[in-house]
Amino acid sequence: MRKLWFPIVLALVLISCPLQAMELENFYLDSQGNINEKIIYNDTLTEWRNLLEVDLQINVDYGYSLSFYLNPEITFDTTLPDNTTVDLQLNEGFIDLYLDKMDLRLGKQLVNWGSAFKQNPTDRINPLDLTASDPTTQLGVRALKADYYLNRDTIISGVIVGEFIPGVLPESLQNSNIELLQHNIYQQVLALVQDQTTAEALMQNLSFQTTEPELKNIEDLEYAFKLTQRDFSGYDISLSFFSGYEDYPVLDSDLEQVIQNIVTSQPAAINFAYKRTNTIGLDMIGELQGVGLWAEAAFSLNEAEQKSLETLLGGDYTFENNLYTIVQYYYRDQLDDETKADQYVMVHGQLPLRQIHQLTTTLMYDLGAGSILLNPEVQYSLQNNLKLNLGGSYIANLKDTSSSLLGNYGSTQAYLGITYGF
Amino acid sequence: MKRNICLILLLFCILVFSGSAFALTGQEVLEKMDQTLQVETSRIEMKMTLxxxxxxxxxxxxxxxxxxxxALVRFLHPMDVEGTALLLLEENDESDMWLxxxxxxxxxxxxxxxxxxxxxxxxxxxQDFNMFGGEKYQEAYQQTELNTTVYDETECYLLETLPTSEDRGYSKIRIWVDSTNFMALKLEFYDLQDNLLKVMTNSDILDLDGQLTPQMIVMENVQQNTRTILEMTDIKYNQTIPDQVFSTRNLEK
Incomplete structure (x- = not known):
């Protein structure tokens, strides 16, 4: 396999280069791409990874009414020189049809709803891949999207998703959640049987499973609607509704019954399921006194009658030296739960350095757990189309609290990459 | 007496020649500049060099x-900026920018x-990109002084103007205008402290389908010693472009 990746990459580049821009009557083909060689050191897993990513974008326009778009990405994990793994993903691949008052998009796609930076409570259609180097990376879903323009500034959007794609959690986080649950059950079993050896033996009856929703009928599909009014007193305002499944599975078993089964030596399974949920969202963006402002709020009610509220307030400003800054406050409350609400403040800055390089830094502070996440990155332009990226993320639990919302946003790591655009 | 006649003749000549030079008012020069640039539609591909x-x-x-x-400005290459688009709309004397x-x-x-x-x-x-869109010189600038000068061996009007919008970020703009074809050859932008900030030059001006077009535009920031060069690579005038291209709807395409 080691010998294979180089010819594959070379072939892709050679195929796409002659096609980079071809224009015939009413027909326009454009292809571009990036090759990114990246070395990552993950401090939590104490491991090095060596990745080669090839990201391609192929766009075909036919006049002003039809276009095709493909965004495949191939990742070669060359960490172990004798065991290179190849992962081919189609991030997006869709057909666009532009009608008189309606735009239709069919295929695997990302639907970006919400105005906030990186995190959007009202954007429920695409799940997140928390294992990606950027944990705000969304996964494409096969869907049909329609945008109907009532007039220039009023748009009704509708999306029907034809498949269920769960969010991706880091394995370490999944394992720690299961271990925590297993430990709690063990303590209760031990309390009942009063013997450590017996409790350990009985725990062998315990198994875990995750059930994904079956999309048998049309009502099982995920769908969403949005009404957008642009430039309403200077603000863009959207009202949205989503009916679908939660991105991550939650406990779907009666723990008392499970413990009862364990102590009576019967098979005991703990089931995790993706709950059906409905979400109403409100989103607005505009400016006040020269400062960009946005707000998002989403209220969700799932099939187990559990309510949650997510809100986000943010603003941005560009200083005279072209330093672009964002400040965001996020709040999430499981309304039926007695646990504290999650809250964080984020400050993001982007500063051009000597016009062609860039320094980017994001600092997040979890107000509940007291943890911080720092994401600095320098993009150093070596030549036209050639960039060096040096960055990382640092997580610190200032109050030594194990539970932190920021744990979802990656682990302490450093990376060095070189990107060539073609 | 002879001396007096010479003085009168000299005064007469000055009046006649200066009169011809100032046959136009500053506002009329601005109007003629707009007429020079007037085009039904344009589609220009250019190389931007930082x-x-x-x-x-x-x-x-x-x-x-x-x-x-x-106007619609769209980045085509490289991939990290591809698709980035700026829409400049002007409607009912109000201009909007969408990104x-x-x-x-x-x-x-x-x-x-x-x-x-x-x-x-x-x-x-x-805001500068408005120059490539629907911005009219006569609406964007208020002329305060008009002189004649020679720039790059070309007879020019030299206009000193104030931006009509307070939000423009410049205290004044000086414009060198070719007095024969009314093409702006050079613009000096002054910061709010009235120091020279940027100099823009239009060069290699060609007549394409009756439309005067600079093949190269250079914007130089003299305070930071940086430059941005725009070189036209493909120019098409007066082709059919549907109205809906200039809409927020089209930006995402």
Whole structure:
């Protein structure tokens, strides 16, 4: 396999280069791409990874009414020189049809709803891949999207998703959640049987499973609607509704019954399921006194009658030296739960350095757990189309609290990459 | 007596020749500049080269489409900026700017704090790009002084103007205008402290389908010693461009 990746990459580049821009009557083909060689050191897993990513974008326009778009990405994990793994993903691949008052998009796609930076409570259609180097990376879903323009500034959007794609959690986080649950059950079993050896033996009856929703009928599909009014007193305002499944599975078993089964030596399974949920969202963006402002709020009610509220307030400003800054406050409350609400403040800055390089830094502070996440990155332009990226993320639990919302946003790591655009 | 006649003749000559030079008012020069640039539609592909203070160059490809008072600026290459688009709309004497950033995947009105900032790392601000859109010289600038001068061996009008909008970010703009074809050859932009900030030059001016077109535009920031060079690579005038191209709807396409 080691010998294979180089010819594959070379072939892709050679195929796409002659096609980079071809224009015939009413027909326009454009292809571009990036090759990114990246070395990552993950401090939590104490491991090095060596990745080669090839990201391609192929766009075909036919006049002003039809276009095709493909965004495949191939990742070669060359960490172990004798065991290179190849992962081919189609991030997006869709057909666009532009009608008189309606735009239709069919295929695997990302639907970006919400105005906030990186995190959007009202954007429920695409799940997140928390294992990606950027944990705000969304996964494409096969869907049909329609945008109907009532007039220039009023748009009704509708999306029907034809498949269920769960969010991706880091394995370490999944394992720690299961271990925590297993430990709690063990303590209760031990309390009942009063013997450590017996409790350990009985725990062998315990198994875990995750059930994904079956999309048998049309009502099982995920769908969403949005009404957008642009430039309403200077603000863009959207009202949205989503009916679908939660991105991550939650406990779907009666723990008392499970413990009862364990102590009576019967098979005991703990089931995790993706709950059906409905979400109403409100989103607005505009400016006040020269400062960009946005707000998002989403209220969700799932099939187990559990309510949650997510809100986000943010603003941005560009200083005279072209330093672009964002400040965001996020709040999430499981309304039926007695646990504290999650809250964080984020400050993001982007500063051009000597016009062609860039320094980017994001600092997040979890107000509940007291943890911080720092994401600095320098993009150093070596030549036209050639960039060096040096960055990382640092997580610190200032109050030594194990539970932190920021744990979802990656682990302490450093990376060095070189990107060539073609 | 003879001396007096000479003085009268000299005065007469000065009046006659200066009279011909100032046959136009500053506002009329601005109007004629607008007429020179007037075009039904245009579709121009250009190479944008950023030159930093160390002389390092980075290239991008952009496309500018105009129709009437509206313009669409779209980045075509490289991939990290591809799809980034700026829409300049002018309707009922009000101008709006909308920005689409593919990384965020949504369209946003350009907030006022961004409008005088650098557009995609260049020496042009978002507001400067109005020059390629529907901005009319006679509406954007108020002439305060008019002189004649020679620039680059060309007889020119030299206009000193004030931006009509307070949000433009410049205290004044001096414009060298070719007195034969009314093409702006050079513009000096002064910062709010009245210091020279940027110099823009139009060069290699060609007549394409009866339309005067600079093949090269250079915007130099004299305070930071950086430059942005725009070189036209493909120019098409008066082709059919549907109105809906100039809409927020089209930005995301």
């Amino acid at each position: 030159v930093n203070e160390d002389g390092l160059k980075r290239e991008r490809t952009i496309e500018i489409l105009t129709k009437g008072n509206n 689409y950033l593919p990384a965020l995947g949504n369209v946003r009105k350009v907030a006022s704090h961004m409008q005088n900032g650098s557009f995609m790392g260049s020496d042009f601000t978002y």
